[in-house]
Amino acid sequence: MRVTSPRLAIHDHLVELADATRCRLLGALERQELTVGELATALQLPQSTVSRHLKILADEHWIASRAEGASRWYRRHPGLDADMRALWELVRTAMGSTPAMLQDAARIDAVIAARRAGTQAFFATASAEWDALRDSMFGARADVSAALALLDDALIVGDLGCGTGALSAALSPHVAHVYAVDASPAMLSAASARLAGCHNVTLSEGTLEALPLGDASLDAAVLMLVLHHVADPVRALRDVRRVLRPNGRLLIADMRPHTQERYREQMGHVWLGFDPLELTAWLHDAGFTAVRYVPLPVDPAATGPTLFSATARCAVGSRSDSTLRTQL
Numbered sequence: 486m487r488v489t490s491p492r493l494a495i496h497d498h499l500v501e502l503a504d505a506t507r508c509r510l511l512g513a514l515e516r517q518e519l520t521v522g523e524l525a526t527a528l529q530l531p532q533s534t535v536s537r538h539l540k541i542l543a544d545e546h547w548i549a550s551r552a553e554g555a556s557r558w559y560r561r562h563p564g565l566d567a568d569m570r571a572l573w574e575l576v577r578t579a580m581g582s583t584p585a586m587l588q589d590a591a592r593i594d595a596v597i598a599a600r601r602a603g604t605q606a607f608f609a610t611a612s613a614e615w616d617a618l619r620d621s622m623f624g625a626r627a628d629v630s631a632a633l634a635l636l637d638d639a640l641i642v643g644d645l646g647c648g649t650g651a652l653s654a655a656l657s658p659h660v661a662h663v664y665a666v667d668a669s670p671a672m673l674s675a676a677s678a679r680l681a682g683c684h685n686v687t688l689s690e691g692t693l694e695a696l697p698l699g700d701a702s703l704d705a706a707v708l709m710l711v712l713h714h715v716a717d718p719v720r721a722l723r724d725v726r727r728v729l730r731p732n733g734r735l736l737i738a739d740m741r742p743h744t745q746e747r748y749r750e751q752m753g754h755v756w757l758g759f760d761p762l763e764l765t766a767w768l769h770d771a772g773f774t775a776v777r778y779v780p781l782p783v784d785p786a787a788t789g790p791t792l793f794s795a796t797a798r799c800a801v802g803s804r805s806d807s808t809l810r811t812q813l
């Protein structure tokens with residue numbers, strides 16, 4: 486055990502910094518987080534020498550490290566105490582412009598440039614395959630799932646016509662609660678299996694025209710690929726407005742106008758897509774305002790009609806902003 490009195494604490498650290506190699510290592514790790522191999526290259530020392538000195542510096546909390554895959558990354562400890570900082574600044578001032586330290590600095594820059602070149606070389610050849618590689622490594626929805634973290638985590642959201650619950654599962658980590666409603670017991674049963682671990686999702690059987698939710702109980706409602714099944718959209722939108730709080734937000738995602746008549750037979754579609762003028766008129770009729778209709782980017786692998794998103798706000802009082810904003 487170290488005796489700290491009557492000696493000053495600073496004396497304890499003199500021994501670690503009495504070695505020029507350890508000072509060079511600290512100088513390098515102050516500039517950049519590096520591996521043992523990179524330090525050995527930059528300081529032109531055997532890896533065994535570097536490792537031995539790193540251990541001494543780590544034992545005395547001059548440096549910190551973290552493991553990543555097969556590598557361990559070292560950096561100057563971010564929380565040096567006042568004595569250590571004062572001592573290091575003295576040593577750095579004295580040693581910083583010595584040829585050894587200047588050469589170390591130049592070689593560290595070269596090590597970093599080589600790292601960057603490795604990344605650039607990868608992306609120079611991977612650009613053609615990156616989308617497929619990313620999808621295969623992380624799934625096709627990774628970026629959009631992450632972007633949902635932009636949502637306010639206090640939101641209470643309705644996933645109305647939730648189907649098998651894919652959207653509810655994506656929303657659940659990012660909002661306070663999801664009320665998922667669907668008319669089909671079979672779809673709800675699949676949703677229930679998918680959402681078993683999501684404790685902030687409530688599933689209910691019901692229709693858009695008579696939602697099993699209280700007045701003004703939602704901050705936001707989503708109708709994802711469901712409105713084209715609804716015989717009387719204005720009636721359904723009125724009930725959606727009822728369950729939204731004043732100024733609450735509505736998101737409709739559905740198909741743009743298309744000509745696939747066979748979907749009526751095959752999947753029970755009532756509407757062959759929606760154009761912005763018709764949809765906006767319905768939304769105003771149902772008490773929504775500030776409508777925005779945006780065609781969505783086309784997925785080259787998708788075989789169905791192209792999609793749009795339409796957002797609107799629950800009008801407060803009787804005033805409705807009849808402006809339609811579209812991006813066509």
Ligand SMILES: C[S@@+](CC[C@H](N)C(=O)[O-])C[C@H]1O[C@@H](n2cnc3c(N)ncnc32)[C@H](O)[C@@H]1O
Binds near residue numbers: 646651667668709710
């Ligand atoms: C094409 S699926 C889309 C499901 C889900 N929103 C999605 O994006 O995967 C349409 C869903 O709407 C439901 N649905 C159709 N008409 C409905 C209505 N009037 N009220 C509630 N749900 C309805 C169906 O049972 C079905 O689960």
